[in-house]
Amino acid sequence: MPNSGRSRSPSPTGSHPHSKRHSRSDSGTDKDDRPTQRRRNTPDERVRIGKHAARTLRISFRGDLVLRDGFQHFSNRGWDSIDIEGDPFEGLDEPFSNVGLFLALVKQIPGCIERLKSDDDEGTYRANLAAALEKGANTARSDDCSGLKVSILPMVEDIVEKKILHKFKYTRGFHDKGIGKLLCPPSFDWDDPSVQSRLKNGDVRPSTAEYPPFLYHSYSINPENKLDGLFRSELLIKAARHIFIAPSAAEDTEAYVKSTHPGNAALNNMSAVTVPTIAYVSVLVRFSLSSEETFNIRLTGARGGFDHWAFYKNINKFLLDPKMKDKTADLIAFWNSRIFGPREGDEEVDHDTAAEILAGL
Numbered sequence: 001m002p003n004s005g006r007s008r009s010p011s012p013t014g015s016h017p018h019s020k021r022h023s024r025s026d027s028g029t030d031k032d033d034r035p036t037q038r039r040r041n042t043p044d045e046r047v048r049i050g051k052h053a054a055r056t057l058r059i060s061f062r063g064d065l066v067l068r069d070g071f072q073h074f075s076n077r078g079w080d081s082i083d084i085e086g087d088p089f090e091g092l093d094e095p096f097s098n099v100g101l102f103l104a105l106v107k108q109i110p111g112c113i114e115r116l117k118s119d120d121d122e123g124t125y126r127a128n129l130a131a132a133l134e135k136g137a138n139t140a141r142s143d144d145c146s147g148l149k150v151s152i153l154p155m156v157e158d159i160v161e162k163k164i165l166h167k168f169k170y171t172r173g174f175h176d177k178g179i180g181k182l183l184c185p186p187s188f189d190w191d192d193p194s195v196q197s198r199l200k201n202g203d204v205r206p207s208t209a210e211y212p213p214f215l216y217h218s219y220s221i222n223p224e225n226k227l228d229g230l231f232r233s234e235l236l237i238k239a240a241r242h243i244f245i246a247p248s249a250a251e252d253t254e255a256y257v258k259s260t261h262p263g264n265a266a267l268n269n270m271s272a273v274t275v276p277t278i279a280y281v282s283v284l285v286r287f288s289l290s291s292e293e294t295f296n297i298r299l300t301g302a303r304g305g306f307d308h309w310a311f312y313k314n315i316n317k318f319l320l321d322p323k324m325k326d327k328t329a330d331l332i333a334f335w336n337s338r339i340f341g342p343r344e345g346d347e348e349v350d351h352d353t354a355a356e357i358l359a360g361l
Contacts (some may be wrong), residue, residue: 017190025188026150042130042186045109046109046129046132046133046136047132047133047135047136047139047290048136048267048268049105049108049109049133049136050063050105050132050133050134050135050136050137050139051136051137051139051140051264051347052136052140052264052267052268052270053101053104053105053133053136053137054136054137054138054140054141054279054280055140055144055243055244055264055280056076056270056273056274056276056277056280057101057104057276057284058101058267058275058276059137059141059276059279059280059297059309059312060137060141060297060309061098061101061130061133061134061137062130062134063132063133063134063137064126064127064130064134065098065345066098066102066105066130066133067102067116067126067129067130068097068098068126069097069098069099069102070099070101070102070103070106071102071116071126072097073102079117080115081351082103082107082113092152097172104279105133109129112129116129122297122352141284141295141297142295144243144284145284145287145295145357147242147243147247148157148239148242148243148284148285148287148288149169149288150166151242151247151250152235152239152285152289153166154251154286155234155238155239155250156178156179156182156289157180157250159176159182159219159235160176160178160179160181160182162178162252164176164179167295169290169291169292170291170293171291172289172290172291173289173290173291173292174196174200175200175291177196179289180196180199180200181213182212182214182235182289183206183212183213183214183286183289183290184199184206184212184213185206185207185210185212186210186211186212186213186221186223186226187207187210188204205304205305205306206305208306208311208314209314211226211230212286213330214233214236215230215231215233215236215282215286216228216229216230216232217229217233217234218233219233219235221347227327231278231282231315231319231331232331232334234318235285236278236281236282236285237335237338238250238251238272239284239285239288240277240279240281240335240339241338242337243281243284244263244264244270244339245263245265245339246261246263249263251253257354264265265339265340271336272332272340273332273335273336273339274332274334275315275316275319275320275332276316277335278315278319278331278332278335279312279315279316279319280311280312282311282312282315283308283312283315286306286308286311287306287308290306292306293307295308296308297309297312319331
C-alpha cells in the first residue's frame, strides 16, 4: 500500500505503515514452512513484519489466533473480498481486531493466502508463520523496552533537573519525586506527602484511564482543558525517534537526514504513524519511567502492578473515537512532522521578511 505524506489529510489511523518489502521468493517455496530459526545474518521477513506490527498495529498478539480468526472470517466471507492494494481496515467494525490484523499482515507476505488455503493437514505453514510473527512482536517489545530503559534517563534528567541512578530501576517511578510527578494521575495531588507515600507503597494503583503529565506538552495538565497538549510531550517524541529512527535521533532533530544506518522506520518504508504507534510509545515510556523491573503487557496481579494492556487499549479507544477524528488527524500530523521531518509536497509559506522590511524604507 502506498504511504501517504503529510500533504494529505491523515485519517485517525494514519497511513498504513507497512512496506511492500517481499521475501526474496514470490513463488511460495518450502522455505516458508521452515521453523523460525535461520542461519546467522539471514533475516526472516516474517519476523520483521511481526516486529513492525507490534509497533504500529497491536502491541501484543497470539499469532495462531490471528491466523485462525482471519482465515475463518474470509473463508466465510469470500477471499475475493480482499483488496490487496486497499486499506486493510476499510469496512471493519474493529480495525485492530484479529481479522484486521490478519489482513494487514498477509498483504505483506507474497503467496501467503494461497499457502494458508493449501496448507497440509497438520497446518505446518500456518504454525510456522504464526511463530515467526509472534517472535517478531515479542522481540520488538523486548528490544524497545531494553533500549528505552537506559536512553530515557538523560531525557528525564533534563526535565527533573537532577541525576538519576542509571543502574537501579527500583529508584524510579513513585520512589523518585521528579519522576513520580510525571506519573502521578491528575486525580491525585502529588504535592500532598500522603499521596506520594500511598503511591510509592502501592496502597493505591493508578487508573489506566487517567493520563499523567508525562503525556502532555510541557508536562503540565490544563484542568480546564485536558485535551490541550495531550500526547504531545517531548518525551514521547524523543522515545518515538529512538524506536523508529535511531537511538541517536532522540536528541538530534536532524538525525533523519544524517543517519547512515536504516532504523525501524526505514526498514519498513514507514512514513507515518498510526494511533497504535502513539499508544505503543506511551506505554513503553510509562514502563521506562516506572520502578517495575520487568515489562508485562498483561497485569500479573503483583501488588502495585500496572496494567499496561488496559492503558494501551484505553489510548487506542480514545483516539479512535469518532468525536476525536479531526483532533486525532492533527495529532498524527504533528507526530509525523516531528519524527520524520519535512518532506516533499509539504506546504511552504511564501513570505519574504527582508523584502517586506526593505519595501518600507
